[in-house]
Amino acid sequence: MQRTQFYEKVRDRLIRYAKIDTQSDPNSTSVPTTAKQFDLARVLRDELLSIGAEGVWLDEDRCVVYGMLPSTMPGKSGMPVGFVTHMDTAPDAPGAGVKPWVLEDYDGKDIVLNAEKNIVMRTADFPNLSGYTGQDLILTDGTTLLGGDDKAAIAAVMTMAEYYLAHPEIPHGPISLAFTPDEEVGGLARDLDLERFGAKVAYTLDGDYLGYYEDETFNASHTKLTIHGRSVHTGTAKGIMINASDIAGEFLSMLPPLEKPQFTEGREGFYHVISVRSSCEHAEVELIVRDHDAGLFRKREEYLRACAKALRDKYGTDAAELVITETYRNMKEVIDRYPFLIDHLTAAIRMSGLEPKALAFRGGTDGSALSHRGLPCPNLSAGYENAHGRFEYVPIRSMEKNVEILLNLCSLFAKM
Numbered sequence: 001m002q003r004t005q006f007y008e009k010v011r012d013r014l015i016r017y018a019k020i021d022t023q024s025d026p027n028s029t030s031v032p033t034t035a036k037q038f039d040l041a042r043v044l045r046d047e048l049l050s051i052g053a054e055g056v057w058l059d060e061d062r063c064v065v066y067g068m069l070p071s072t073m074p075g076k077s078g079m080p081v082g083f084v085t086h087m088d089t090a091p092d093a094p095g096a097g098v099k100p101w102v103l104e105d106y107d108g109k110d111i112v113l114n115a116e117k118n119i120v121m122r123t124a125d126f127p128n129l130s131g132y133t134g135q136d137l138i139l140t141d142g143t144t145l146l147g148g149d150d151k152a153a154i155a156a157v158m159t160m161a162e163y164y165l166a167h168p169e170i171p172h173g174p175i176s177l178a179f180t181p182d183e184e185v186g187g188l189a190r191d192l193d194l195e196r197f198g199a200k201v202a203y204t205l206d207g208d209y210l211g212y213y214e215d216e217t218f219n220a221s222h223t224k225l226t227i228h229g230r231s232v233h234t235g236t237a238k239g240i241m242i243n244a245s246d247i248a249g250e251f252l253s254m255l256p257p258l259e260k261p262q263f264t265e266g267r268e269g270f271y272h273v274i275s276v277r278s279s280c281e282h283a284e285v286e287l288i289v290r291d292h293d294a295g296l297f298r299k300r301e302e303y304l305r306a307c308a309k310a311l312r313d314k315y316g317t318d319a320a321e322l323v324i325t326e327t328y329r330n331m332k333e334v335i336d337r338y339p340f341l342i343d344h345l346t347a348a349i350r351m352s353g354l355e356p357k358a359l360a361f362r363g364g365t366d367g368s369a370l371s372h373r374g375l376p377c378p379n380l381s382a383g384y385e386n387a388h389g390r391f392e393y394v395p396i397r398s399m400e401k402n403v404e405i406l407l408n409l410c411s412l413f414a415k416m
């Protein structure tokens with residue numbers, strides 16, 4: 001496979017970043033959820049300084065790294081654009097002691113990740129592998145995740161920045177960069193300071209499959225139903241006891257049986273019970289609701305409210321309390337107001353020789369929240385595979401291609 005001038009840059013960067021443990025922690029309430037995310041944040045800050053970026057700043061309280069490439073055009077013109085990538089790795093697999101290695105010219109067969117422990121990545125289990133025959137892959141030793149999610153994206157963004165700063169003769173407008181913590185634990189880039197960031201539109205780079213992009217995510221909420229029962233001795237309970245466990249079961253039976261994650265796909269929404277804790281006296285049911293369509297999403301929430309009301313009508317006014325909290329909203333209603341965001345992105349992907357493909361993402365991204373905070377922010381895939389697990393890998397060509405896509409994208413914004 002032909003290597004571009006970016007090959008060694010992205011390869012060495014991902015390997016360097018992957019070795020730094022930045023796993024976030026869903027059970028932590030500190031900011032960031034793990035202090036070790038600063039280990040990468042400092043490396044990125046120093047790297048931005050060494051390649052000559054401006055406005056370089058690490059928020060020592062919130063662990064967000066900022067940097068900026070000024071316009072190279074007459075009168076500092078060109079439309080400002082930003083890129084947001086996340087530094088943390090998922091809590092789903094071990095994230096410490098990552099030992100990335102490169103397999104050159106992959107032959108399309110099963111890959112022995114770890115001979116000593118007999119850990120093999122089989123093409124039968126991971127059919128996507130066959131698409132990378134002849135390419136160079138960055139792999140794990142089978143005992144940890146790789147962290148290509150999202151460090152493959154950081155490697156591409158940093159390489160783009162370095163290239164531009166080394167070539168001030170190439171025209172581009174102002175480019176804002178931010179590296180954020182805690183994406184994997186629902187951080188939603190909450191601590192990104194939009195004023196400091198500067199650009200009024202941006203892209204995240206996250207997700208697998210090179211050439212894919214997302215301009216649509218779920219609407220998402222969290223619901224907690226608290227049920228108050230009345231416990232008395234079972235021997236004398238007749239006509240007096242109200243069993244909260246039974247009411248919790250009754251509530252569960254009201255949920256549409258086929259509108260669950262395990263029975264839905266594409267743009268179909270769902271209810272998903274994440275926990276039930278119950279006794280006779282007290283029960284709590286927690287569930288999440290997801291739907292791409294804002295109208296259907298509201299209907300689902302209304303349905304839950306109607307269920308709680310039915311239980312109150314039956315068991316008493318204080319028998320069931322429902323609290324619904326919004327988690328994030330579909331970015332599409334915002335993105336659709338800025339059609340150039342997707343026009344430029346698809347054009348940039350095509351200029352790189354790839355066919356752009358859109359996904360209605362069955363989840364949320366930092367961009368879902370950022371879009372509704374006023375920074376319209378679709379997502380471009382980072383190009384990793386099998387994220388959040390020990391079989392994660394990154395084809396080096398995918399990162400090289402992403403550098404090209406970013407350069408093409410910035411060249412289009414320069415003309416605005």
Ligand SMILES: [Zn+2]
Binds near residue numbers: 086149206
């Ligand atoms: Zn990610």
